[in-house]
Amino acid sequence: MHVDNAIRSRKSVRRFLPLGISKPVIEHILQVASRAPSGNNLQPWHVHVLTGDAKQALCSDILESTALEAEGHDPEYQYYPNSWFEPYQSRRRASGFGLYEALGIDRNDLQARERQNLRNLHFFDAPIGLLISLDRRLNTGSYIDLGMFIQNIMLAARGQGLHTCPQAAFASYHQIVRRHVPLADEDILVCGIALGHEDRDAPENSLQTHREPVAAFTSFHGFKARAQGN
Template structure:
């Protein structure tokens, strides 16, 4: 797949087919992803790949914890601001409303919205989940490096005809995850990634989020008209 097409067709898939993925394909994706740049080539990423019974048991325990008291589970880093402001608040609301509209969930239907949120913790039915962590002793630059590594995973997956969904929601349940996986004590859980084949019949997978035009976020200097 041409890199332009991989970038343009990458999207957050929220319902997957159950088709399995071989370990060889996953290792190939991770090998490509590890070509991401990092400051002084420190390569700060760690990945736990989970499937089968191990994934089902982990998902079951996270769902139970979320249903019992989601407020008791917090990530070890701040992903979002404590107070939203424009233009980011508007973009956030637009994608949320668009997703719920596709699913037929009304704005006031809190129960249905919560049910959809909990699907995160089943990796949206994907057969493979990746859990991405970073050594907490590193600093902000390594988060930038990790972001490029994660993007490489998403694009390399497209090259194999697969889709993904990057999921910060898992970060809040790091204590539950540590009960299932040998996540190093010095590692901070950053996100999960669902990996699999898209269910093309699912209405939520028809959501293609918009992007601001280049003129909104880029300034060009020294160019002649």
């Protein structure tokens, strides 16, 4: 797959088919992803790969904890701003409302919205769940490096005909995750990633989020104007 096609076809898939993925395929994806750049070649990422009973046990534990105590689950880093402002609030709302519309969920149906939100916590039925962590002793630059690594995972997955969904939701359950995988004390759980085969019949997978045109986020400096007709 051409890299342009991999980038353009990547999307957050929220329903997967019950088709397994072999360990060699996952190893290939991670090996390709590991070519991501990092400052001084620190390679600050760590990945825990879960499937089968191991994944089910983690997801069941998280869902049970959520049912018993909805509050009290907080990530160890702040992903979003404390107060929303434009243009980011409008983009956030458009994304959420677009998902609910695709699913036929009224935006005022809080119970249906919560049921959909809880599907995050079992990797949207994907056969593979990845948990991505970072050494907390590192600094902000390593988050940039980690982002490039995560993007590489998603693009390498497309090269194998697979899809993904990056999931910050798992960061809130780092205490439960530590019961199931040997996450080092110095590691901070950054996100999960669902990995599998897209269910193309699922309405939520038809969602295509809007992207701003290049002119909206780019300033060009020092370029000569093209001569007319060139």
